[in-house]
Every structure is written in structure tokens, then in C-alpha cells.
Amino acid sequence: MSASSSAITTAATPKTATKPPVTLLRPRWAVAAIICLITGIVGGFIVGRQAGFQQGAFQRRELPNGSVLCKPGPWGDLSYTSFNIAAPDAMLPALDFESGGTRWFFKGFTPSAFAALLQTTSLSQDQQRALLAPAVCHTQADGLLLTPTADQVFSLPDDARAQIYQTIAQIPEDASEMHYIRSDTLDDRFSTDSGVSAETVALFKHLSYLRGNYYIFSGLPALLSRLAIPADKLHFLKALSLERTMMLRLRVTPQSDVPALAEYWAKSAWNTDVQTILQSLTTIPNGSWISILMVLPPLPTQQLYDYPAPNDSTAAGTTVHRDGAWSALNFFNNAPDPSFGNAQSVMQELRNNYFPSTGDPRYGDLVIFSSPSGTLVNAAVYIADDICFAKNGTTVLDPWMLKTTQELLERYNCQLPPGQTLSVSYFRSKNL
Numbered sequence: 001m002s003a004s005s006s007a008i009t010t011a012a013t014p015k016t017a018t019k020p021p022v023t024l025l026r027p028r029w030a031v032a033a034i035i036c037l038i039t040g041i042v043g044g045f046i047v048g049r050q051a052g053f054q055q056g057a058f059q060r061r062e063l064p065n066g067s068v069l070c071k072p073g074p075w076g077d078l079s080y081t082s083f084n085i086a087a088p089d090a091m092l093p094a095l096d097f098e099s100g101g102t103r104w105f106f107k108g109f110t111p112s113a114f115a116a117l118l119q120t121t122s123l124s125q126d127q128q129r130a131l132l133a134p135a136v137c138h139t140q141a142d143g144l145l146l147t148p149t150a151d152q153v154f155s156l157p158d159d160a161r162a163q164i165y166q167t168i169a170q171i172p173e174d175a176s177e178m179h180y181i182r183s184d185t186l187d188d189r190f191s192t193d194s195g196v197s198a199e200t201v202a203l204f205k206h207l208s209y210l211r212g213n214y215y216i217f218s219g220l221p222a223l224l225s226r227l228a229i230p231a232d233k234l235h236f237l238k239a240l241s242l243e244r245t246m247m248l249r250l251r252v253t254p255q256s257d258v259p260a261l262a263e264y265w266a267k268s269a270w271n272t273d274v275q276t277i278l279q280s281l282t283t284i285p286n287g288s289w290i291s292i293l294m295v296l297p298p299l300p301t302q303q304l305y306d307y308p309a310p311n312d313s314t315a316a317g318t319t320v321h322r323d324g325a326w327s328a329l330n331f332f333n334n335a336p337d338p339s340f341g342n343a344q345s346v347m348q349e350l351r352n353n354y355f356p357s358t359g360d361p362r363y364g365d366l367v368i369f370s371s372p373s374g375t376l377v378n379a380a381v382y383i384a385d386d387i388c389f390a391k392n393g394t395t396v397l398d399p400w401m402l403k404t405t406q407e408l409l410e411r412y413n414c415q416l417p418p419g420q421t422l423s424v425s426y427f428r429s430k431n432l
Contacts, residue, residue, distance in 0.1 A: 253287030
């Protein structure tokens with residue numbers, strides 16, 4: 001998600017303690033199983049707070065069982081366990097990805113501007129002419145659409161690939177063409193159990209360039225076209241969809257301060273429901289660890305750890321762009337508003353119904369990630385101790401998940417030119 005009229009001027013750099021997660025691949029219908037009791041254990045007005053989201057970064061404590069105990073706070077006693085999720089096979093339309101071909105949109109570019117970009121790389125004259133040919137380079141009202149062949153995608157030299165990827169990473173229309181893969185997740189993604197061959201991994205790395213801790217990958221249709229066996233295509237898509245997230249739990253005991261917990265967790269129309277749940281749990285003699293899903297509103301409860309269906313649309317047939325901003329603004333809504341997939345609607349909602357938070361962030365606050373120019377890059381919902389409810393993209397490969405602010409910041413920084421860093425700010429609903 002990107003909007004052209006936001007100005008947020010905050011930044012910070014927290015750290016978080018994580019442990020290599022246990023791989024868990026779960027279909028959509030199994031998400032409900034997590035909702036169980038675990039017992040025994042911007043316009044000019046947009047100016048957010050500049051500090052504070054490091055508050056718990058250095059005070060988490062790893063437990064012997066691999067879980068991490070969060071910093072005590074108004075959220076109560078929390079712990080989390082890291083694990084992996086990946087899209088179910090039935091939701092991975094390999095043929096759709098491949099048949100669409102590679103489509104790179106260069107917003108605001110003219111043919112001469114694109115030619116000038118190519119001249120800064122080591123592409124040969126023949127390669128440049130081929131990319132500028134009318135069959136590949138299509139002039140549109142607001143820019144250029146490039147539809148390179150698979151051979152052209154694979155033949156890009158490293159410097160040209162990095163230059164092209166860095167350019168389109170900043171363009172919202174190209175979001176579905178870009179994939180950002182943490183280097184420390186490759187062992188999980190491409191394990192011997194994944195079904196992904198060493199040759200396929202080599203193709204992936206060839207179509208990627210390494211920036212910091214991330215492989216920035218594009219040209220998925222080109223890679224899939226090189227895989228002759230349908231099962232190999234499916235295995236690669238599943239590996240690409242893998243995300244490391246966390247299972248967050250809240251401890252409630254007979255000694256818990258229920259009014260204080262309710263003050264933090266009971267929001268919007270579900271205020272009474274959450275208070276009732278918390279009060280009931282205090283009757284368990286030894287206390288309980290409950291999934292955080294038990295205190296979240298219905299929509300994120302349904303979405304968390306899930307992947308969107310391949311053909312998300314409204315009743316009118318209009319595609320719904322269910323990205324991070326859409327997910328954040330609909331977090332407390334009983335019925336999601338599809339217009340929040342539109343950048344202009346997002347900015348209008350922020351101006352009308354939110355205000356910059358000047359204190360410590362709390363549950364339900366919007367976490368806004370913006371470029372140095374003030375462009376909204378993405379948004380998330382603050383849960384507790386710098387853990388957020390987030391969604392990184394709009395495709396079937398992008399799940400709803402829990403991530404730390406630092407993890408999201410590092411990921412979204414890949415969408416900026418090298419040397420630039422996103423700002424982080426917080427906004428609170430006027431209606432909570």
C-alpha cells in the first residue's frame with residue numbers, strides 16, 4: 001500500500017529476540033484450532049511519535065522451552081513461540097502465476113527515461129534494444145509497462161537486475177511482482193522436506209539480488225516456466241509463501257487485575273465480551289495461558305495465520321486489495337470496508353478518524369511506515385510489546401501474521417532506495 005499524500009517523520013530501530021521456529025504448515029480451515037485455551041503455561045497533520053517502540057526490545061526473556069516471555073506492561077503477562085506458516089497447496093494457482101508473464105510497470109517513465117536507466121547498467125546494446133522493442137516496452141498514459149520474455153529476465157546482468165528491482169520496488173503497482181525473502185529463512189523454505197530442488201534454488205538466487213538480510217526476487221513467471229513438472233512449481237510457490245510468525249499467549253490467573261487487563265484489551269463493540277472472558281479465566285486455580293485470538297475482534301481472529309483466497313472480490317466483482325493498510329483499518333470493523341484497499345480512502349480515513357499518538361503505543365493503534373518523502377508504505381496494528389498484526393502484500397502468498405515492529409521496518413526498508421530508511425509513527429482511533 002502506498003499513498004501519495006502522507007507526511008510522517010519518525011524513525012526508530014528496535015531489536016527483538018527470536019528463535020528458529022518450528023515449521024507448521026496449516027490449511028485455512030485449521031486456523032480455528034488455535035482459538036483454544038492453553039492451560040498450565042499523510043497530509044500535513046500526520047506527525048507521529050518518534051520514540052518508544054524499543055520499549056520491550058531488550059527486556060524479553062527466552063524460556064527453556066523455547067518460548068519468549070515478553071516485557072511486563074499494561075497488556076499483562078505475554079509470551080510467544082515462533083513458528084512457520086505456508087499457504088495450502090489448494091490455494092496456489094501456479095498456472096495463473098505463470099501464464100500472466102512478468103509485468104514490470106515503470107510509473108512516470110517515458111521511453112527515453114527508461115533508455116537512460118538502461119544505459120547506466122552493463123546491458124549490451126542488443127539487450128537494451130530488445131527491452132525497448134514495442135513488443136516488450138509498452139507506453140501507457142502514466143508510464144511504461146515492460147513485459148520481458150523469460151529469457152530476457154534470466155539474461156539480465158546483476159547490476160541491471162538490481163537497478164530495475166530497486167526502481168520498481170518503489171512503485172505500488174508493482175507490489176505483486178516483488179518478493180522479499182529473509183536470507184535466514186532459506187533453510188526452512190528450501191529444506192529437504194520442501195520438495196524444492198537445488199536447481200530450483202539456484203534459479204531463485206539467479207533472479208534475486210541480495211540487499212542486507214533480504215533476497216529481493218522478481219520474475220516468478222519466468223522461473224515457473226523453467227520447471228517442467230507441475231509438482232515442482234507447487235513446491236516452489238509453497239516455499240515462497242512461507243512466513244515466520246509467532247503464537248502469542250496471555251496469562252490470566254486468579255490474582256490477575258481484570259479491570260486493568262480489560263482497560264488494555266477490551267475495545268470497541270467487543271468490550272463486554274473480552275471482560276467476560278478475562279473474568280471467567282480467573283476461576284481456574286492455577287491460571288491459564290490463552291491464545292491472543294481469544295481477545296481479538298472477529299475479523300483478525302478469522303484472518304490471523306491465514307492466506308487470502310486467490311480470487312478475493314466484492315459482491316460487485318471489484319478486486320479487493322487486502323494489504324496491510326486495508327487490514328489495519330478494518331481491524332475493529334464487523335464487516336470490512338473494501339475501499340480501504342485504495343490509497344486515497346486510506347488517507348481520508350486517517351484524516352477523519354485518527355489522531356497522532358503522543359504517548360506509548362497501545363493495543364489497536366495504527367503503526368504507520370512512511371518514506372522520507374512522507375509516502376505511506378504500509379500499516380499494521382499494534383498489539384503489545386512491539387508486536388503487530390500485519391500483512392505485507394495483496395497476493396495469495398501474503399498471509400496475515402504477527403511480526404515485531406523491527407521485523408516490519410527491516411522488510412519495508414527494502415522498498416526504498418539504498419541509504420534511505422522508513423519512519424515509524426502511531427495513530428489512535430477517535431472512536432476507541
